[in-house]
Amino acid sequence: MNSSIVSFLSEMTNFEFTSLHAFIIFGIACFLMVNVSALIGGLGTYAERKISADLQMRQGPNRVGPFGILQFLADGVKLLLKEIIIPTQADKVLFLISPLLCLAGVFATLAVLPISSGLILTDLNIGILYVLGVSSLVGVGIFLGGYSSNSKWSMLGGMRGAAQIISYEVPVTLCIISIVLMAGGLSMTTLVNEQGGLPHQWYILHNPFAFIGFFVFFIGILAESNRAPFDLPEAESELVSGYHTEYSGMAFSFFALAEYIEVFVLCGISATLYLGGYKVPFELGSGELINSTLGGPEFIGKGIGQLLQLGAFFTKTFLLYYVVIWIRWTLPRLRVDQLVSLCWKYLTPISIINLIGIAAWEWIFKGQSIFNLIASLLHSSGGGGH
Amino acid sequence: MFIDIMFILSALLTLGGAFGVVASKNIMHACIYLLGSLFGVAGLYATLGADFLAAMQLVVYAGGIIILMLFAIMLTGGHKEAVNKFGLDKIPSMGSVKTFLIGSFSSLIIGSVVLKIIASIINSHDGSGKLPEFSSSVEKIGTLLVTDHVLSFEISSVLLLGALVGAAVISRPRKQ
Structure with missing residues (x-):
């Protein structure tokens, strides 16, 4: 059976769920997941403002709630109350659909995000391909948002957004394929389980190619989520606000929310692919060690294990999230020609070489990581060693 | 039961999208209907157990082809040039x-x-080399592609190479 939230709960409580129970539990889990991710997206805007303020020696939001942490709620209420103004010349249906497409594409990727070994909505055996597939809806949404507004700035922003997203999909996909080569499976739990809890067991330190691959992948996801220094689709200095210039109210906030949640999801996926995902050192996540040392009922150990896994996943993801925001407020925006040449002249060849290199590595060293090789080398030459 | 409902919904989405493509007067709307129809086809694949094919359908068609189509529509003129009093005859077939x-x-x-x-x-091929049992359709497709169907695999790769070379030839700057 596929591991998912339903099968995990069934295992925890020793209770056989009928299909109706499974359906209801799944529905509740999806509801919670979407809402929590929306909360994370909202807090993302707060984090962005606070971190940028920190980097620029300002205060940032500090009026609403302690340290201004409720600022995103106030913004949300304000945006809910605002009118959605549709330009007279706009393509009304597409104008209203495109923010939904963006948000739907991002929310659909949450289905396979492995937050812990128990908390994954469904473990498709094509998980990572599914992410690539549904996240492409975001590109369509951005393009249609630009087109349907019937404004020059929006149009240019939408065109740039779509071109950027489909061209950067090439290096990102090649990086993902090279990781899939190492793990030998497309499902998210396979990708995580092939890695260990300690840093030298992660794929980023598996071999030199994967180490380079992580940075290529990270640059690629920055471009795919239209974050600075790749925020050409909404370049404020040239295009007012790019593809969402004409949007207001909730339609605008859907675009913003989609961007922040997409950054979270992509950071989670890069943590999963390269940084060991939810893995906790010394197999603490399965809860067996905790049970054998502490005693007590089984579900307590498992629960603690799950909490540790959640902690590991969110720590890695939020660290990457911080780096994304840090990069945005540090680097200037690229020009279009620099963007294109970076993708096609540098990242794509590098990722193709990485793919070949990783395939060769897997073939020559039978999938052993560089630390294993060094350890076995030291072991075989041992005796005289220090 | 659940799978049946999903199958019927995907089939309706496919048919409805396809009808929308033909019936729509606005070519951009037609493209979006096509997106819906392709999603429906992906749903059909998924409900019939071809999960890898469903994902590839989403990656290739919904992600790549639709955006390229939207680009192509954008870059090739508007209504005025396409429609004259002779209908579409203005563009030679x-x-x-x-x-x-x-x-x-x-x-x-x-x-x-x-x-x-x-x-x-x-x-x-006499079927003597029995294939092992596969745990997922991805493994099965991968193994079959490089054993039984290696010819079609190679032919399609040559075709794709030809397309790449053709694209390079077309987009190359011409010498005066």
Whole structure:
């Protein structure tokens, strides 16, 4: 059976769920997941403002709630109350659909995000391909948002957004394929389980190619989520606000929310692919060690294990999230020609070489990581060693 | 039961999208209907157990092809040039009856010659090499692609290489 939230709960409580129970539990889990991710997206805007303020020696939001942490709620209420103004010349249906497409594409990727070994909505055996597939809806949404507004700035922003997203999909996909080569499976739990809890067991330190691959992948996801220094689709200095210039109210906030949640999801996926995902050192996540040392009922150990896994996943993801925001407020925006040449002249060849290199590595060293090789080398030459 | 409902919904989405593509007057709307229809096809694949195919459908068609189509529509003029009082006759059709006839005959002849040549290879497979049981459709597709269907795999890769070279030739800056 596929591991998912339903099968995990069934295992925890020793209770056989009928299909109706499974359906209801799944529905509740999806509801919670979407809402929590929306909360994370909202807090993302707060984090962005606070971190940028920190980097620029300002205060940032500090009026609403302690340290201004409720600022995103106030913004949300304000945006809910605002009118959605549709330009007279706009393509009304597409104008209203495109923010939904963006948000739907991002929310659909949450289905396979492995937050812990128990908390994954469904473990498709094509998980990572599914992410690539549904996240492409975001590109369509951005393009249609630009087109349907019937404004020059929006149009240019939408065109740039779509071109950027489909061209950067090439290096990102090649990086993902090279990781899939190492793990030998497309499902998210396979990708995580092939890695260990300690840093030298992660794929980023598996071999030199994967180490380079992580940075290529990270640059690629920055471009795919239209974050600075790749925020050409909404370049404020040239295009007012790019593809969402004409949007207001909730339609605008859907675009913003989609961007922040997409950054979270992509950071989670890069943590999963390269940084060991939810893995906790010394197999603490399965809860067996905790049970054998502490005693007590089984579900307590498992629960603690799950909490540790959640902690590991969110720590890695939020660290990457911080780096994304840090990069945005540090680097200037690229020009279009620099963007294109970076993708096609540098990242794509590098990722193709990485793919070949990783395939060769897997073939020559039978999938052993560089630390294993060094350890076995030291072991075989041992005796005289220090 | 649940799978049946999902199948019917995907089928309705496919058919509805396809109808929308034909019936819509706005070509951008037609493209979006096509997106819906392709999603429906992906749903059909998924409900029929071909999960890898469903994901590839989403990646290739929904992600790549639709955006490229939208680009192509954007870059190739508007309504005014396409519609005149003779309808679509303003754009010359690709070839005439003569070229279509020659093309289809030559493809028939080439196809039968090629099939005649490779028939021995195809028929030589006696099913003696049993494939192991696979845990997922991805493994099965991967193994079959490089064993039984390696010819079609190679032919499609040559075709893609040809497309790449063609794109490079077309987009190359011309010398004056």
